[in-house]
Amino acid sequence: MATVKFEQAMARLEAIVGELERGDLPLDESLKIFEEGIRLSKSCLKVLEDAEKKVEVLVQEKNGKKKLQAFSPADEVDDSSS
């Protein structure tokens, strides 16, 4: 998800809802932004559905390079010292 694009899409969608609810647009313009709104709403939902849920840990290897590896809750140790 391009964060900025998603935010813009949400903002645009809300603007469209506002414009349509004000009801002062010509019909063809209303239908045009209605379609845009439905498209945005679908694509936003799709973005949310498609987003990959994962937790990774950035680990430093012996050669000093860093790499990501999957994090398992088992790594999480309840340690009150932190």
Next chain:
Amino acid sequence: MIVRGRLTVYEPRGEYQIVLEHAEPKGIGALQLAFEQLKERLAAEGLFDQERKKSLPAFPQTVGLVTSITGAAIHDILTVLQKRWPILHIIIAPVQVQGEGAAKQIADAVTSLNSMKEIDVIIVGRGGGSWEDLWTFNEEPVVRAIAASRIPVVSAIGHEVDVTLADLAADLRAPTPSAAAEMVVPVLSHLVTQLEDCTVRIQRVVGQRCAVERHRLQAHVSELSRMRFDVQEKSQRVDELTGRLCQALDELSSTMKQHLRDCHHDLLSHSPLYFVKHGLTLIPQLVTRLHRQMKSVTLHRRQRVQQVVAELNNLSPLAILGRGYSILYNLGTGQIIRRAQDVRIGDELKARLASGRLGCVVKDVIPPTSA
């Protein structure tokens, strides 16, 4: 323990009392001094300026987490993040949060996460602890790394009362690690509801609008068909009137043509040419008749004149003279003498004869015997 306060005496019993205004563990004063000095220096550089604070993305995709891999903080943060925004990609940069080398690790972790372009926001956190435990977050490299981060940083260090320099440098300070997680991500279910609500609202609004427009359209359509009927009716009337008009014009036209033909005929029959032609034949006849008449009249007149001349000749005194008569004139008066008594003896008279004249003298006058 170092304390500061007012010393008072309770007179009835002669006891001393100290009213404390300030107390600190022995040894903390040095740390506090270092804290204040560093804070002042970094503030002077503008590291804590409000204008530097970046706003957080509303819908982060990837969050970097700088904290200890063990402990309550990471557990709380992960729990809240995953509960609210289950689609989040989380990259944990595990660090020591206290002790030797912790500051460098934290600073390095913030810098490393900044080199990963997919990260939208960073949480730097640790659970509660003593002021000394939290000291790492007052160390200059940590503060500078946070201030230099191009990615927005949310700090969640210790409890709400503990304010570290890292907190001051961060773009947003959360009171606890859980609160940091709440600040960083929205609630997915709310967002989905909001999206669905948007969809429902625009569908409802557009549906209503379409219904209204359809109704208007139908009204226009029936109005149009009524008008079309009107137009058809009127056009039939126009056709009918046009036919009648054409017919009337034809009739008028043929009447006028007939009248015109009559006029033309009349005009031709009264043409001056006709009279001219007629005159041209009549004039020679008249001329002939005139000549003839003139000749006849002339002849008649001439005969009459000759007759009168003959009669005149007969009556002429000269003609009488031819038969032996003569005319006497008084030579003096020139009068013709008709009676004897008009002359006396001796008067000279002139006598006119048929041929020539005579001079005479009167010798005797003899008047008529009986008058």
